[in-house]
Amino acid sequence: MSHYSLDARNSLCPMPVIKTQNRVNELSAGDTLEVSCTDPGALNDIPAWCRINGHEILQAIEQKDEVVITIRVGSN
Amino acid sequence: MSTQRKAVALISGGLDSLLAARLMLEQGIHVEGINFYTGFCVEGHTHAIRKKDKAKPKRNNALWSAEQLGIKLHIVDIIEEYKDVLINPKHGYGANMNPCLDCKIFMVSKAKQWMQEHGFDFIITGEVMGQRPMSQRKDLLPVVVRESGADDRLLRPLCAKNLAATLPEREGWVNREKLLDFSGRNRKPQMALAKQFGFEDYATPAGGCCFLTDANYSRKLVDLWQARNKKDYEFDDIMLLKVGRHLRPAPHYKLIISREDGENKFLNGYRKQFATIEIKSHNGPLTLVDGQMTEKDMQQAARIASRFSQGRNADQVEVKITLLSGREKFLQIKPMPASEINQAWYI
Numbered sequence: 287m288s289h290y291s292l293d294a295r296n297s298l299c300p301m302p303v304i305k306t307q308n309r310v311n312e313l314s315a316g317d318t319l320e321v322s323c324t325d326p327g328a329l330n331d332i333p334a335w336c337r338i339n340g341h342e343i344l345q346a347i348e349q350k351d352e353v354v355i356t357i358r359v360g361s362n
Numbered sequence: 363m364s365t366q367r368k369a370v371a372l373i374s375g376g377l378d379s380l381l382a383a384r385l386m387l388e389q390g391i392h393v394e395g396i397n398f399y400t401g402f403c404v405e406g407h408t409h410a411i412r413k414k415d416k417a418k419p420k421r422n423n424a425l426w427s428a429e430q431l432g433i434k435l436h437i438v439d440i441i442e443e444y445k446d447v448l449i450n451p452k453h454g455y456g457a458n459m460n461p462c463l464d465c466k467i468f469m470v471s472k473a474k475q476w477m478q479e480h481g482f483d484f485i486i487t488g489e490v491m492g493q494r495p496m497s498q499r500k501d502l503l504p505v506v507v508r509e510s511g512a513d514d515r516l517l518r519p520l521c522a523k524n525l526a527a528t529l530p531e532r533e534g535w536v537n538r539e540k541l542l543d544f545s546g547r548n549r550k551p552q553m554a555l556a557k558q559f560g561f562e563d564y565a566t567p568a569g570g571c572c573f574l575t576d577a578n579y580s581r582k583l584v585d586l587w588q589a590r591n592k593k594d595y596e597f598d599d600i601m602l603l604k605v606g607r608h609l610r611p612a613p614h615y616k617l618i619i620s621r622e623d624g625e626n627k628f629l630n631g632y633r634k635q636f637a638t639i640e641i642k643s644h645n646g647p648l649t650l651v652d653g654q655m656t657e658k659d660m661q662q663a664a665r666i667a668s669r670f671s672q673g674r675n676a677d678q679v680e681v682k683i684t685l686l687s688g689r690e691k692f693l694q695i696k697p698m699p700a701s702e703i704n705q706a707w708y709i
Contacts (some may be wrong), residue, residue, distance in 0.1 A: 298601070300397075300399055300403075300424075303425070303437055304437050327421075327422070331425055334421070334426065335437075338425065362434075
């Protein structure tokens, strides 16, 4: 199990969701991915994408102009 | 025990695709959603940019639909491939720059490809016969079937009873009797069905889900092509058409002037790609300049940009122009009065 990071800053939804989806699809169950975004919409959209696709949100924090979301990849 | 059949549902985020997918789930079909991102989708973008929208909850309606349905959703970036659909639509444009029929054919053909790659059996859409003037006309629904290559693996659950039986119906994978016969522009049957299924708070976008159906947006796109003398675009181009006031004081340059703080922040991300104009002596918008300005143009552009600053009534404001070369130029100018702004400059 490994930890990865993804820079999805300066792109607007749904691009951060698409980038997250494409990266998660390359990872293995149990891996974690930390996604950085500047579109505050990602704070809703990435967790929604994770819920419907069976991945776990470990943390979602909003700091100044950035949103950081950490995901644990599910087994589906 | 029979094999559970699998359908891929085109999910736009609107009510019709939500209902179509739900009808299939009712029949025990395994459904997964697919949502195509062309770059022109209304979802998200301007909601994220403009401050005045920040009080509204931000949500992606395609994701919301999938969550309501309890199905997976695959979002597919088709920005590059979509260029050919928009630039060379075989069936032409609608009232604006919307190539709806070519778009539908393209999306169904992409769904067919996905279906084959993932071992699914058929495709469903939320199309309703006669609902839309271009892509859902009765005589054009078969064109989508034929030209997408989906043939009889394309099922439209909301209006299937008005159409010939498709493979899933003939094979008994779905019960045709439980499909519907909606037609026309009346939305009441869909709203009643939504109520029956307990769907509330679904999206009802007034202008549809695509910027290309919007007259103002389409005008800006045509202006872009005319100014560049070619029908082409990059992703950043089409994003910027959604943001700010667009004024073209001369054929060779255009100003993109932010309207509020959220747009200022968004345009700020383009500083390395465009010359910029900033008002230094007063609060004011960030302006991007698309094109090449002469020294005289710079005076004019600075006067226009400062018109939209808090110094609009001042005798003099200080303006900083930063060219793409990095050269900075400071001007002391009088903002242009409203009466001097040619309305034809507004795109």
